[in-house]
Amino acid sequence: MKYTVLLLLPDYAADNYGQDTCLSHVDARTVEDAVIRAQDEASNNGHTAAADDFHPLLVLRGHHDDIKP
Numbered sequence: 001m002k003y004t005v006l007l008l009l010p011d012y013a014a015d016n017y018g019q020d021t022c023l024s025h026v027d028a029r030t031v032e033d034a035v036i037r038a039q040d041e042a043s044n045n046g047h048t049a050a051a052d053d054f055h056p057l058l059v060l061r062g063h064h065d066d067i068k069p
Contacts, residue, residue, distance in 0.1 A: 002027055005038035006058040013049035022047075022054065025063045034059060 002025065009020040022042045028034035035056045043051040 001061065002063045003034035004060040004062065004064040005034055005056060007038055007042055007054040008057050009047065010049045010053040013047055021057065023066055031059055
């Protein structure tokens with residue numbers, strides 16, 4: 001199943017804590033697996049933070065794009 005996961009960057013890795021987020025599109029069997037995959041993707045994507053330090057804020061079924069201006 002496809003999921004969209006919004007993660008909050010940890011305070012020690014964020015330039016603007018509370019506003020720095022990472023949006024990921026992942027394929028996973030469960031919601032829990034989707035969060036883990038998104039966290040792994042975020043930590044391997046140039047961030048120095050440990051995967052489980054990325055806090056999940058939102059998990060949606062399907063791939064959704066952020067369209068805010």
